[in-house]
Amino acid sequence: MADYQEFINEMGSKIKVEIKKKRRLYFQVKNDDILEIIDHLFNKMGCRLSTATATETYNGVEALYHFSDDKTGNYYCPRVVMKDKENPEMNSITPIVKGAEWIEREMAEWWGIKFIGHPRPIPLLSRNHPKAPNKPMRCGR
Amino acid sequence: MKTKSNLKNIVNKNQIPLGPFHPLLEEAEYFNITVDGETVVDIDMDTGWMHRGHEFISEQKTFTQSIYLVERICGICSTSHPLACVHAVEDVDNIEIPLRGRYIRTLVGELERIHSHLLWVGLAGHFIGYDTVWMWAWKYREPVLQMFEIISGNRNHYGMLRVGGVGKDVDPASVPELNKILDTLDKKMDMIAKIANDDPVLRSRLVNVGILSKKDAIDFCAVGPTSRASGVRGDIRKDEPTDAYDLVDFNEIITKNGDVYDKFVVRVLETLESIKICRQCLNKLKIIDGPILNNVKEISAGEGIGRYEAPRGEVFHYVRTDGTNRPIRHKVRAPSYNNIPTFQASCKGIPIADALITLAGVDPCYCCTERAIRVTDKNNKKNNIDLLKLSRDKTSNIRGNF
Amino acid sequence: MGWYNKRLAKSLWVFHISGSPCNNCDIEILDLITPKYDVERLGIKLVGSIRHADVLLVTGVFNEKVAPKIKKIYEQAPKPIFVVAIGSCPSSGTVFKNSYNIVENRESVIPIDMYIPGCPPKPEAMIEGVAKLMEKLNG
Ligand code: SF4
Numbered sequence: 001m002a003d004y005q006e007f008i009n010e011m012g013s014k015i016k017v018e019i020k021k022k023r024r025l026y027f028q029v030k031n032d033d034i035l036e037i038i039d040h041l042f043n044k045m046g047c048r049l050s051t052a053t054a055t056e057t058y059n060g061v062e063a064l065y066h067f068s069d070d071k072t073g074n075y076y077c078p079r080v081v082m083k084d085k086e087n088p089e090m091n092s093i094t095p096i097v098k099g100a101e102w103i104e105r106e107m108a109e110w111w112g113i114k115f116i117g118h119p120r121p122i123p124l125l126s127r128n129h130p131k132a133p134n135k136p137m138r139c140g141r
Numbered sequence: 142m143k144t145k146s147n148l149k150n151i152v153n154k155n156q157i158p159l160g161p162f163h164p165l166l167e168e169a170e171y172f173n174i175t176v177d178g179e180t181v182v183d184i185d186m187d188t189g190w191m192h193r194g195h196e197f198i199s200e201q202k203t204f205t206q207s208i209y210l211v212e213r214i215c216g217i218c219s220t221s222h223p224l225a226c227v228h229a230v231e232d233v234d235n236i237e238i239p240l241r242g243r244y245i246r247t248l249v250g251e252l253e254r255i256h257s258h259l260l261w262v263g264l265a266g267h268f269i270g271y272d273t274v275w276m277w278a279w280k281y282r283e284p285v286l287q288m289f290e291i292i293s294g295n296r297n298h299y300g301m302l303r304v305g306g307v308g309k310d311v312d313p314a315s316v317p318e319l320n321k322i323l324d325t326l327d328k329k330m331d332m333i334a335k336i337a338n339d340d341p342v343l344r345s346r347l348v349n350v351g352i353l354s355k356k357d358a359i360d361f362c363a364v365g366p367t368s369r370a371s372g373v374r375g376d377i378r379k380d381e382p383t384d385a386y387d388l389v390d391f392n393e394i395i396t397k398n399g400d401v402y403d404k405f406v407v408r409v410l411e412t413l414e415s416i417k418i419c420r421q422c423l424n425k426l427k428i429i430d431g432p433i434l435n436n437v438k439e440i441s442a443g444e445g446i447g448r449y450e451a452p453r454g455e456v457f458h459y460v461r462t463d464g465t466n467r468p469i470r471h472k473v474r475a476p477s478y479n480n481i482p483t484f485q486a487s488c489k490g491i492p493i494a495d496a497l498i499t500l501a502g503v504d505p506c507y508c509c510t511e512r513a514i515r516v517t518d519k520n521n522k523k524n525n526i527d528l529l530k531l532s533r534d535k536t537s538n539i540r541g542n543f
Numbered sequence: 544m545g546w547y548n549k550r551l552a553k554s555l556w557v558f559h560i561s562g563s564p565c566n567n568c569d570i571e572i573l574d575l576i577t578p579k580y581d582v583e584r585l586g587i588k589l590v591g592s593i594r595h596a597d598v599l600l601v602t603g604v605f606n607e608k609v610a611p612k613i614k615k616i617y618e619q620a621p622k623p624i625f626v627v628a629i630g631s632c633p634s635s636g637t638v639f640k641n642s643y644n645i646v647e648n649r650e651s652v653i654p655i656d657m658y659i660p661g662c663p664p665k666p667e668a669m670i671e672g673v674a675k676l677m678e679k680l681n682g
Pocket residue numbers: 213216564565566567568602603604629630631632633637661662663664
């Protein structure tokens with residue numbers, strides 16, 4: 001557990017730690033700080049982006065990124081919550097992490113999240129789809 | 142979308158569409174390759190031909206049912222996906238697994254790696270027009286499937302795993318037979334390793350083809366043999382040893398060049414390591430007795446991440462639970478999802494003839510890539526009513542006929 | 544057609560398309576032409592173009608995106624062509640039948656002449672299926 005204490009100390013004011021478990025750290029980040037945090041995780045600490053998950057909760061739409069630190073086996077999961085369920089918007093991390101292109105396209109397609117600064121914002125799976133959905137098909141709970 | 146400058150580009154260059162049903166692509170996939178003369182300058186990919194909506198279906202199923210569902214994401218990784226899925230569920234509550242169960246999990250996972258790598262070696266041979274390699278590799282893949290049949294009762298889709306252990310025990314009486322098959326396999330793999338080393342055809346077609354540099358591998362977050370061939374270390378079996386991986390002895394194979402030949406070598410050498418692990422597991426299974434399944438009654442609310450080193454790289458499952466017996470969010474990320482975009486780096490600037498083997502070099506599995514995202518229930522609800530109506534109509538039809 | 548069918552049954556050329564399967568059925572089909580099962584001894588050959596084929600093997604639950612393409616391929620085929628559906632997927636939809644992206648009735652896309660169920664069917668079962676097809680063609 002001591003491993004990610006260093007990260008928490010360094011980023012202290014910008015993150016809100018939610019769950020701390022063996023090898024897993026979930027924390028909330030504001031949309032304005034996400035690029036800085038990702039830059040730190042990817043470029044400084046040498047983490048690898050596993051993937052990202054979008055979910056709709058009672059509080060809004062959230063995007064949860066999963067970064068894996070291969071040296072220690074730890075997981076860092078920054079979570080961005082977008083309160084506006086109708087038009088969720090957040091900064092794209094693709095300019096920093098090239099590997100995020102597909103997953104952000106997928107999230108934009110199915111959850112309606114608008115990624116600001118994404119280089120290629122076209123649908124991933126429903127391009128050329130004969131019955132393409134005309135609205136993001138996110139869950140309606 | 143086509144601006145003027147774009148149009149000008151297209152005039153000088155030709156586009157070659159490939160797919161969705163191309164005889165060399167076993168699965169339906171569509172590539173749009175832009176070439177300038179013989180050289181590939183750009184590659185674009187249209188996915189979604191295999192999209193079946195696993196994540197959506199999984200959220201309607203219980204955890205045990207889910208295992209059979211994720212097994213059918215992909216026919217080749219039919220242990221890796223369930224393994225990552227049960228790891229994710231176990232991660233929510235830190236469930237312990239009995240020792241014998243851990244060894245059986247490792248054994249099945251490693252056998253799968255052998256069969257998957259052999260499959261790729263064969264297909265790679267097929268892609269470069271060297272069908273002898275294909276026939277041989279697939280011939281020696283059969284004994285592995287035979288082992289699976291002895292262990293689980295089916296050639297593919299084993300249904301071995303449960304949350305908290307495994308569902309089927311390995312019959313101790315079958316261990317000598319399994320060992321014998323491993324012995325023959327070992328010899329044959331040695332032969333294939335030698336082929337890889339000094340076959341002139343393979344060398345001339347694969348060396349220095351489709352190079353993925355170390356920087357690109359890191360940038361695109363590539364995983365598994367694709368990144369290890371480029372010199373990036375990272376193997377979930379070493380980084381986060383689950384199951385029995387901290388109890389067995391094996392090496393992580395890393396090469397430097399990142400071309401298709403290196404990917405070939407990494408896979409062949411990994412197969413040899415896997416055989417080693419299988420041997421150790423079988424030896425342990427002879428002496429370790431005890432339960433194989435830790436009965437799990439309840440999963441509390443929380444979030445869990447599970448991962449496993451599939452033959453193609455890290456497979457990742459994320460499960461969020463709310464205390465009931467179904468997940469409220471289940472995210473699946475297959476290794477090919479990260480590996481396929483590396484085409485953009487490795488395919489540019491190579492002759493079109495080499496493009497196909499480069500595309501195949503990462504061992505892409507499109508079925509995995511396009512599994513699923515959840516969508517609104519609204520459409521579905523309507524569907525259910527439709528279905529109900531359909532079935533009622535059908536019943537009344539049948540009644541009318543009698 | 545009896546005369547024609549008899550000639551056809553001597554050597555069936557098959558073309559294989561995958562309509563959103565889990566991949567396993569496709570691998571088992573490829574397994575058929577490798578040394579252990581070797582269906583080429585029965586005159587069955589996997590060809591690279593639908594124009595050369597007598598039999599069309601389909602696998603998987605067809606999703607909405609791939610279904611029109613499958614239809615197109617079927618239309619391009621020289622008739623008569625026999626469609627053999629491999630696996631439980633085309634017949635029942637197996638675990639995917641609750642999905643939002645698949646066509647509910649595979650027969651509405653292309654007519655299917657024969658189902659070989661199993662998930663995946665064993666290669667032996669596939670050989671038996673094809674043998675039955677040959678029997679039928681021979682009258
Ligand atoms: S029938 Fe089974 S093995 Fe075949 S494609 Fe469907 S799920 Fe996969």
